Amino acid sequence: MKDALKIAMCQINIVSLDVQTNRKNIEESFRNACEVAPEEKPDLVIFPELSNSGYVFQRSRDFGNDYMRVAELIPEGATSRLVSKLCRNYGVYCIIGLCEAHHEIPGLIYNTAAFFGPDGELIGQQSKIHIPGEEKHYFREGDAIHVFKTELGNIGMQICYDTWYPEVSRLQAYKGCEIMVNIWNAPDYVTPPKVLYTLVGCRAIENRFYSIGVNRCGYHGEAYFAGNSMAVDPSGKVLNELLEGPAVVRATLESTPLYAERAFMPTLRDARYDVLSETFRYAKALMELKA
Template identity: 35%
Template sequence: MKDQVRVSLVQLDAKPLEPAANAERMAGFIEREGREHRAELVVFPELSSTGYVQSARDDRFAEQLYRASEPIPGPTTERLAAAARAAGCHVVAGISQTHPVIPEVLYNSAVLIGPDGAVIGVHHKVHACRDEKEYYIAGDTVDVHPTELGNIALNLCYDVRFPELARVQTLRGAEIVVSLWASAVQPGKVPPDSIIQRCATRAMENAVFFLGCNRTGTDDTMTFYGRSAAAGPSGDTLASSDTDQEEAVRAVLAGADLRAQRRYLTLFRDRRPELYGALTESLSSGATGTGL
């Protein structure tokens, strides 16, 4: 991993079903963060291209969502690529992606674009949450992408509730995990500091940098609460937002911190994978512990 990586997490207020307008606003943020703050990695929330799905299945909305979705590469990634080249930085953004072969089938995707404008990688959300299942098929790959900044892995919102995913990404070499969120206010179900907590936990468990970028604004009946955060390998919060307003959260990731933490706690040497078989058993297997 590079000695220092300057990151900007942009709490975008994505406009529902307006991909061209959202792409243009993201491009503006990329160029500004690169020019004014020397950002090397600029991150946007889940489904930044279209906004989030409506809270119940609606044929009219479904038709509009399919129409607003796009391939990768496509119009949104091409606009972000141009901005990435102009700013000389990497970009991660959430895209409602059309299936490359099957018409009217969608992925909830995160795309990683390099400073040369090339698409480095795409993550299809592995764990579809609630109403997302009505629109998106779940991904089935877990990739890590080597870059000049370090090895970067991607996940999307609900993916963070499954620690196995971040662990597999780390075992495949991830040093920076970028998590894109579209988390709305849910009193009694999701605490307002949820992103800070989860970033810190996933970072500490795996001795990685864990970045959580949440959106702002309102779609349909949902209000998104922002409060993005960046956590270091020891679980310390490097930077965070305390607002639900659109803003950029900036942090510097020090590669020395990752190396030092992994020397201090030898997490990967100390694992006992022979004891973790239940993780891959189906719920119907009826496996039970027999410890005395």
């Protein structure tokens, strides 16, 4: 990975179904992240899950109709085009969570993280693998776990509930991941700050890579989103964090701790998958029994 990688975590408020306001908030936060002194300019700008649409809290035909209609194609949609333009203007990378419309099937949508390069081109995308609660009524789950090799380093993306499953991070680590970016749209009553700390920190410690968590802030009805965006180094040390409110949270990720910690505590070398493979046999048998 790059010796000193600067990231900007854009902790924004997201207004449900109001894509115009959300795009304005994205653009303003992007500018705040990048229009700084040259030594502070980020290499990578990160936004939360579902930054264009907001989250889903109910199952209803009226809401479902409205929600399906704000889903956007990637990279052809308006939010993707905005982010692409901003990446080109500032010469930076960006990861952003989007409610994605299927290219062929109307009303089929995905909860997706899109990764854009400094030339504005789409590097790749990762759809949410684990779909919880009310999301099951709306989103099709992803079926692959990716790691993207860039000049910044090898970057893996996860979306919210995916972080609850350590197998996702471990697979990314074995695919070469050095920086795991998890984006959230997580209310406090489900994932309070203490839980976010634990999940983001544990994934870093287990895999000896950088673990980034970027959450939204504000309210959706009575649901409160504290934010609590943070960057954690491979030893579990929190580099920077922000509990509440809209802001840009900055951190510098250095390559030395990644190599030093993997040498000192080589969790990827020491893992006993010859023994732990039994876990997956049990899980497979359970799923077959359920079916």
